[in-house]
Amino acid sequence: MGSQKRIAKELSELVESPPEGIIVELADEANLYKWKVFMEGPEGSPYQGGKFIVNLTLPTEYPFKPPTVSFGTKIYHPNVTNDEKGSMCLGMLRADEWKPSSKIAAVLQFARQLLQEPMPDDAIEGRIAEQYKNDRKRYDEIAKEWTRKWAVSE
Amino acid sequence: MSLSKLSWNHFGPHHPFPEKQKFHGCYQDALAPPAFLRPLGLSISAAFAPGPSTMSNSSNMNTLSPDEMQRFQKLSNEFEPDVPGLLVSPKQSSHNIALEYANADPAFATKTSALAVTHPMSRTMKGDGNCGWRAVAFGYFETLFSLRDMLRVEQELARIKSLTYTLDRVGYAEHLYEMFIDATEEVFAQTSEAIQNGDQDESFLVNAFNNEYKSNSILMHFRLLTSAWMKLNAVRYQAFLPVPLEQYCASEIDTVRTEIDEVGLQALVDGVIQGAGFGVEILYLDRSEGDAVTPHQLSPTCPSDATIRLLYRPGHYDIIYRAEQTVNMAPVVNYQYAMTSNYSPWDQGALSFDVNSHLMSIPNLMADPAFGMGGAPMSPIPSVSPTPASPYRLSPTQDMYQSPMQSHAPVPSIPVSSPTPAMPSAAPPPMTSLPSRSSDGPQIRLNPLVMKPNLNHLPVTAPFKNSPYNQAHFRNQDFEPIHWEPNDNRR
Numbered sequence: 001m002g003s004q005k006r007i008a009k010e011l012s013e014l015v016e017s018p019p020e021g022i023i024v025e026l027a028d029e030a031n032l033y034k035w036k037v038f039m040e041g042p043e044g045s046p047y048q049g050g051k052f053i054v055n056l057t058l059p060t061e062y063p064f065k066p067p068t069v070s071f072g073t074k075i076y077h078p079n080v081t082n083d084e085k086g087s088m089c090l091g092m093l094r095a096d097e098w099k100p101s102s103k104i105a106a107v108l109q110f111a112r113q114l115l116q117e118p119m120p121d122d123a124i125e126g127r128i129a130e131q132y133k134n135d136r137k138r139y140d141e142i143a144k145e146w147t148r149k150w151a152v153s154e
Numbered sequence: 155m156s157l158s159k160l161s162w163n164h165f166g167p168h169h170p171f172p173e174k175q176k177f178h179g180c181y182q183d184a185l186a187p188p189a190f191l192r193p194l195g196l197s198i199s200a201a202f203a204p205g206p207s208t209m210s211n212s213s214n215m216n217t218l219s220p221d222e223m224q225r226f227q228k229l230s231n232e233f234e235p236d237v238p239g240l241l242v243s244p245k246q247s248s249h250n251i252a253l254e255y256a257n258a259d260p261a262f263a264t265k266t267s268a269l270a271v272t273h274p275m276s277r278t279m280k281g282d283g284n285c286g287w288r289a290v291a292f293g294y295f296e297t298l299f300s301l302r303d304m305l306r307v308e309q310e311l312a313r314i315k316s317l318t319y320t321l322d323r324v325g326y327a328e329h330l331y332e333m334f335i336d337a338t339e340e341v342f343a344q345t346s347e348a349i350q351n352g353d354q355d356e357s358f359l360v361n362a363f364n365n366e367y368k369s370n371s372i373l374m375h376f377r378l379l380t381s382a383w384m385k386l387n388a389v390r391y392q393a394f395l396p397v398p399l400e401q402y403c404a405s406e407i408d409t410v411r412t413e414i415d416e417v418g419l420q421a422l423v424d425g426v427i428q429g430a431g432f433g434v435e436i437l438y439l440d441r442s443e444g445d446a447v448t449p450h451q452l453s454p455t456c457p458s459d460a461t462i463r464l465l466y467r468p469g470h471y472d473i474i475y476r477a478e479q480t481v482n483m484a485p486v487v488n489y490q491y492a493m494t495s496n497y498s499p500w501d502q503g504a505l506s507f508d509v510n511s512h513l514m515s516i517p518n519l520m521a522d523p524a525f526g527m528g529g530a531p532m533s534p535i536p537s538v539s540p541t542p543a544s545p546y547r548l549s550p551t552q553d554m555y556q557s558p559m560q561s562h563a564p565v566p567s568i569p570v571s572s573p574t575p576a577m578p579s580a581a582p583p584p585m586t587s588l589p590s591r592s593s594d595g596p597q598i599r600l601n602p603l604v605m606k607p608n609l610n611h612l613p614v615t616a617p618f619k620n621s622p623y624n625q626a627h628f629r630n631q632d633f634e635p636i637h638w639e640p641n642d643n644r645r
Contacts, residue, residue, distance in 0.1 A: 002333030002371065009329040063330075064370045064410050083220060099408040100374050101330050 003062050007032045010104045022108050033058040036072075037108060041151065042116040046143035047075070050151030054111060056104070066098035069111055076139075076146040078118045078129035088114070090122045242292050242363040243278040248474065251276060251465070261441050268446045269437070269465075275475040276465060286414030286464070286471040287373045290422055290434065292363050293462030293473050296356050297432050299345050301460060307349065311342040313429055320382040331378055337371030370410070376426055380418065381407040383425025390424075391417055413469070423452045433461035437474060 011032070014024045021040035028034055037054040041047025053072035059065040071086030081087045092102060092110055123129030131139045218226070252266040279285035279292075298310055321331055341362050348358050363369045381403040384391050388399045394417045395402045406412050407421075414422065423434045433456030437447040447465070465474040 002336055006329060006333050013329075061366075063333075064374070096409065096411070097405070098410060099404065100334075100410060101326055101378060101408055103327065103330060 004032055006063065007058060007104075011035070014105055014108075019105055019109050019112075021112055024108070027055070033060070033062070035104075039108070039112055039115075041147060042112060045116050046140045047077075047115045047147050047151070050147035051153065052115075052151050054108070056108070058104075063100040063102075065095060066093050067104060067107055069093060069107065074146060074150040075115075076128065076143040077115065078120050078123035078125050078132050079114055080124065082125050082128070087124070089124070090119065239278065239280050240360075240364050241280045241282070241366070241369050242288065242360050244357075244360060245275050245277050245475070248274050248276045259441065262439065264445050265439055265447050269439070269474070271477070272446070273437070273463070273465075273474045273476050277473040277475075279470075279472050281470055283411035283413050284369075284373055286419060287376060287422070288363065288369065289464050289471045289473050290414075290419070290427060290462060291372050291376050292359065293434075293464070294427055294430065294432065295341055295345060295359050296473075297460050297462055298430070299348060299356055299359060302349050304346060304349055307342060307346050310430055311339065314338060314342075314379075314426075317379050317382075317426070317429075320386055321378055324382045324385045326378060326382070331375070334371045334375035334378065337368050338375045341368070341372060374410075376422065377407050377409075379426045380422045384421045387421075387425070391421060414471075420452060427462070428453050431455075431457065431460065433457055434464070435461055436464045436466050436471075439465060439467045 011024065011026070014022075018024065021042065023038040025036050026032065026034065027036040035056040035058075037056055039052045039054050041050040041052065050073075052075060055070050055072050057068045057070075059067070069088045071080050071088065073086070075086065076082070079088055079090055088111060092098060092107065118129070118132055120129035120132045128139065131142075248266075248270040252263070252270045255262040255266040257263075277292075279289050298307060315335070318331075318335065322328070341359070344358050344362060348356075363372075384399060384403055384407070392399050397405075402417075406415065407418055419436075427434055432453070434452040435456050436450045436452060438450060439447050442448055453461075463474045463476060465472045
């Protein structure tokens with residue numbers, strides 16, 4: 001199928017010239033559709049210094065359906081579900097907004113940008129979004145603490 | 155550009171397959187019944203059939219445990235409306251459309267009934283958000299196939315491939331779009347093959363377009379070409395868009411299942427289809443005045459043998475096929491008249507018979523030197539020879555989409571362009587030299603069978619072959635009509 005060829009090309013491009021703060025590998029060498037991504041917390045964000053594992057899964061209908069993105073590392077963020085799934089689903093990752101002409105690299109950059117600038121109005125975790133808007137200081141503290149606790153390997 | 159002239163009367167009965175269904179795949183959406191369920195009158199409990207205990211109060215979903223929320227989310231994510239039918243249906247009678255509206259508003263009932271006569275065949279597109287795109291893309295390949303012209307297929311393949319540079323110019327990366335182009339090329343190859351094999355019908359295209367992967371890929375290719383075209387011709391379209399063109403393309407054209415709107419359709423025709431020389435016409439089934447659907451032409455020309463016709467009902471496009479054209483007899487030209495030069499124009503009053511089109515179309519009638527000379531004996535009828543080529547020749551096997559030029563002409567089956575018989579080298583006697591054409595002039599009584607269409611298909615038995623009733627004689631170059639002479643036996 002043409003989609004495998006495309007995925008392989010996208011992967012090799014990402015491996016050869018990775019975007020800033022993003023390292024990509026296959027979760028399982030035999031499966032092109034499951035990627036393991038190491039994402040550095042952007043500078044200036046409370047996630048700075050952390051290294052987050054992001055699981056990227058490509059549906060069999062790719063590129064006609066969007067990849068799914070979930071955080072394998074616990075993260076305190078209004079747009080990431082605060083559970084063991086760590087799902088992120090908004091903007092270009094939604095089926096109705098997804099464009100088959102998008103690169104996976106763009107998806108990953110979008111996810112990293114979201115660490116820099118959360119989108120509280122499109123939040124999954126309403127409580128964190130509320131805090132982000134009204135009590136940024138407290139939000140920063142908790143996010144930093146979670147980063148230290150879960151995303152920094154000793 | 156004629157976008158401004160389009161009339162958008164989006165009223166009417168709900169199409170059974172509403173298309174605009176946004177699927178949000180996030181948790182917050184699970185808090186309320188998805189919008190697309192509400193009009194169906196389904197409560198969320200009915201839709202998702204959860205365990206017995208939790209859903210007694212379905213309005214208060216905030217009390218659900220995260221596990222349940224997740225389960226609902228999963229169901230919600232995986233929910234696809236059950237739209238029945240194939241992506242592209244086989245050709246079917248347009249009476250089905252009329253039946254759908256039989257009990258609807260009289261305006262629709264009238265128009266659909268009339269439509270079933272003028273456009274007897276149709277092909278439905280699945281209402282999955284891509285129907286407009288799919289109708290045009292399918293129509294494009296179907297039209298190309300119907301022309302049965304290998305050279306044309308090659309030209310079109312080259313043209314479509316050459317449009318790839320527009321994708322590069324607006325910044326799409328090759329490795330992202332090449333799989334879409336591959337799918338299109340594959341269908342071009344299938345089209346060539348079908349023409350070479352002499353395939354009678356377009357079922358290979360129906361199959362290709364019902365393959366989800368192929369279908370999606372081709373549509374994506376056409377979408378990207380449209381998007382690139384719009385970006386490169388922004389000035390033509392921006393005025394018709396409520397948002398910046400880049401944004402419009404990103405949210406309406408480059409997506410997977412956003413239905414095509416008027417501007418997008420015009421751009422698809424302008425940028426992708428029109429270069430083929432094909433026409434595109436939409437028939438609007440709306441509540442506007444009149445007894446027929448409102449046609450709107452999207453292309454500068456609509457060649458009779460290469461026009462894609464779409465039927466638009468609010469929110470949905472299908473393909474529709476016009477009744478096979480009657481042979482265009484509009485200008486009935488008497489070629490002999492045109493050839494002889496210097497006599498005064500026709501004066502119908504001076505003729506003792508009606509100059510009607512049927513008469514005029516009888517070969518040699520006017521120029522026959524024997525005409526009016528009184529009792530030219532019937533020459534022995536020669537055996538029927540193979541008929542000479544004529545643009546109006548009926549082709550024997552036609553059960554496909556037909557180019558009108560080849561169609562069974564229901565009305566005049568009289569060949570109008572049979573070669574003229576060997577003429578005396580001198581110009582035929584001018585009409586004015588004929589015996590007086592007043593009341594006692596020659597009169598012509600046509601064999602009634604002359605007026606009947608399609609006698610070409612009468613079985614030719616040996617006795618019939620030589621009978622004066624055999625219409626094939628009219629094609630014979632030595633054919634002469636019988637001149638009825640009242641003098642002989644009626645006086």
